[in-house]
Amino acid sequence: MALIIPDDTEEDWACKAYGIVDWHTSTLVDMLQHRAKLSPSMVLYTLLDGDCNPVDHLTSVQLDDNAATIAAGLLHFGKKGDRVLLLCDNDLNYISAFFGCIYAGMIPASGVHIDVMRSDERFEMVANDAQPRLIIGPRKILADYKAVHKDLDCKPIWVSLEVLLNAKNKIAIKGDNQGVAFIQYTSGTTKNTRGIELTHRNLIFNLRHQAKSYEYLDEDYSGLSWLPLAHDMGLIGCVLLAIGTGGRCTLLPPKYFIEKPVRWLKALTKYKVSMSGGPTFAYNLCTREVTEEEMQELDLSHWELALNGADTAQADIMQRFCKKFADVGFRARHLVFGYGLAEATLTVTRTKRRVSPKFRSFSRSALMAGFAWPSTNKFDRRELISCGTSLEDQKVAIVDPESRKAVRSGRVGEIWISGPSIAKGYFQRPELTEEVFHAKIVGQDENYLRTGDLGFLLDNNLFFSGRMSNVIVLRGKTYDPDDVSGALEAACSDIRPNATAFFLANPEDFASITVIIELVKKPLNSYEEIAEKAYEVITKTYDIWPKMIVLTRPGGVLKTPSGKAQIARTRKALHENALPVIQKFEYEVPDLPPPLSREEALIEVEKWIAEETKDWDEDVKELTREKLVNREVDSELLLNLRRAFEHHFHIQIDPSEFMVACQDYKDLCNLLAGQISVSA
Known part of the structure; x- marks a missing residue:
């Protein structure tokens, strides 16, 4: 039986009538206890081995019992509010340890992946930042890490799960709905990892609205994940979502997928799972490495929601995946794209279920200049996929990062978000929290999260186009490394x-x-x-x-x-x-002229305009708004002037801004100079 999720207008009534957890007041403890009471024998999680066979499972009542026992054990070594670093493999121990901390009123720190390259380096980074009172995990893993990391500054207590699970008592501290539930450490794509403080309110709101967007309201959820449990998409989008929707989640450890990508698809086939996903590279690996012989064993017709939301979704890769696996039941309408980040709990936008994705071709040169214009030239084309519309009760705005003014539809800018999913902030980084989580759009009082990502809105659909910290700006054009990588591959x-x-x-x-x-x-x-x-x-x-x-x-x-x-x-x-x-x-790099200063650009523009308009009947220096209104100046000539400028200087100009500037010669020169100067 799935967890019924009411509309906001029915929230109070529905919570009383059905005993449903309310994101306004409930915590993760309420959510798990509700599930254990409603469906005690239901298997929440099944762990698979490398042959996709089940090797372990966890029911809702077992998880509730494990969590309460671990919580009692933890309170022998620490107190409510202490931070606890999770050091577990990608198995059911991680889930029990996580909820044990939650039940103890302690704050688990998630983000250490023990089975990836350079895991020791990441462990030290997270431990030194989180300064945990306790480090918990299976005895063998703790022994291996403790032998290498004896001198951590925080001097933590290392406690094995074997010891904690032998506690005599059980305890469950509900906690505060607006208090910090856990600290999720970022993946570190563009900078060193940072701890994000997520509240119970953040999590239950996001889980509830994820379920609503997937239409998992009165039917069973069946998910499968190969994603690391220490990653936000694996922990929140798979583990916690199973409890929030009253469904089942099958776990394939990441190492088995990386070793042989077809295992993911075999598991989907074997267990007839309806929901699973991952970053674009996962779909690319399957397309390139699954053989024709392996295809004969697959049936993907049950896979109704194939999620992609962890990075730039490259349209050509996803289209090749759809084409390759069409013969085994996969359809483009099964794809669900989204945009999200840990600072916004997880999900921000999502495309609709059972609706084919929107693949749109844009002018690459226009995107690099900040405009989402349709492609008219096959040699100047970048295909992007809609990330869908915002979850209910959240706002997505596109903002000029320098002026902090909202830009209109079709203009590229920084993605800003507001709503109940926005995390409390960065752990022990008050100045950075103020800068990133409390930004304000000019003319508005509401706080927004600055994502550091670039994108634009069209018909309320969000299109992601790059990360500000990764892009390279050369002579007024913005180059996205993900786009270059896709073209090379x-x-x-x-x-x-x-x-x-x-x-x-x-x-x-x-x-x-x-x-x-x-x-x-x-x-x-x-x-x-x-x-x-x-x-x-x-x-x-x-x-x-x-x-x-x-x-x-x-x-x-x-x-x-x-x-x-x-x-x-x-x-x-x-x-x-x-x-x-x-x-x-x-390679030898051609000698390119250095970028122009604003003054040099104005001189260059005036010389170019003089040459370009020398055969005009009207002196462009006498250009005024009245002459435009009275049609004393041919507007078609001005449009031709814009096109000639774009062609000559290899840039793109917003037509509406150009026509506004054309009402005055000085404004026109300033606009054009701004496009080719070093400050552009």
């Missing part, structure tokens, strides 16, 4: 999926573009041919010239535990000769 099958990095090797030198490319184990082409192909794609598609292309073995592009490229860490590792480099190719 599509052009050469010897490039590993989700395994390229594009950045300035020297932030002070705008001609120092470096491209790192991981190759498959046995490339079909020579290294020289691969580098030549990559160079051709970058120069012809983007009109930029890399100074160096670096080919590496697997592991050359450093990634987060969820598989997203870490540009800053990769750049640093390259400088320190810490990457598995195969070969480097260096």
Whole structure:
């Protein structure tokens, strides 16, 4: 029986009538206890092995009992409000340990992935930041980590789950709806990991509205996840969602998926799961690595919600996935795209269930200039996918990050969000919390979360177009590394999926573009041919010239535990000769004129306008609003002037802004100069 979720207008009545947890007042303790009382013998979680066979399970009443026992044990070593670092594998221990902390009124810190590369480094980073009173996990894992990390500054108490599960008593502290439930450490895509304080209110609101958007209101939810439990999408979007919807969740440890991607699809087939997902690279791995022989064993017709919401969803990859697996029952309408981030609990926007995704072609050059215009040229095309509309009771705005003014539909800007899902802030970072979580749009009093992501709205649908900290701005154009990576992967099958990095090797030198490319184990082409192909794609598609292309073995592009490229860490590792480099190719960069100052740009613009309009009957210097209104100046000539300027200077201009500026010669010159000056 699924958890019935009422409309807000029915909230109080429905909660009294059905005993449903209310996001306004309830906590995660209420949510699990409600599930244990309603469906005590229901199997919430089933753990699979590498052959996709069940090896362990956990019912709702067992989880409730484990949590209450662990909570009593924890309170022998600490007190309510203490922080506890979770150090568990991707199995059912993680879930019991997490809820044990919640039941004890302690604050678990989630974010350490023990079975990924450089896990020791991440463990120290999280432990030094969270300063936990306790570190808990299975005895074997604790022993291994404690032997290496004896001198942590916080001097934690290491307590095994075996000891905690032997506690004589049981306890469950409800907690405060607006208090911190746990600290989720970010994946560290663009910067060092940070702890995000999520409240019970944040979590139950987001879970409730996720369920509503998926239409899991009065039917059973069946999910399958291979995502790390220490990651927000794995923990909140799979583990907690199962309790919130009254459904079942099957867990395939991430290592089994990475070793052999077809295991994910085999598990979906075997257990007839309706909901599962992951980042774009997961779909790409399946498309490239699942063989025709393996396809014969698959049936994906039950997979009604194939989620994609952890990174840039590259349209060509998703379209190839749909085409390859169409013969085994997969349909494009099964895809559900979304946008989310840990700072907003998890989900921000979501496309509709059973509706084919919106693949839209935009002008790549226009996007780089900040405008979402349709593509009219197959050589200037970037395909994006709608991330859907906002969850109810939340707002998504697109804002100019410098002026902090909202921009209109179709303009690219920073994505800002407000609503009950927005986390309390960053752990022990008050100044950064104020800057990121309490931003205000000019003319509004409401607080917004600054995501640091770029995007735009069309028909209330959000389109994600890049991360501000990763993009490179060259001569007024914004280049998104994810877009460059997608173009390279599509052009050469010897490039590993989700395994390229594009950045300035020297932030002070705008001609120092470096491209790192991981190759498959046995490339079909020579290294020289691969580098030549990559160079051709970058120069012809983007009109930029890399100074160096670096080919590496697997592991050359450093990634987060969820598989997203870490540009800053990769750049640093390259400088320190810490990457598995195969070969480097260096190139001569053409001598490009330096960027113009505002004054130089004005001079250049006035000279260009004079030359371009020398045959006009009307002197453009005498341009006024009255002449435009009275049609003394041909507006078609002005449109031609804009097009000629765009063609000459290789930029894009908003037509409406151009026509407003055309009411005065000085304003027109200032607008055009702003497009080609260093401040553009």
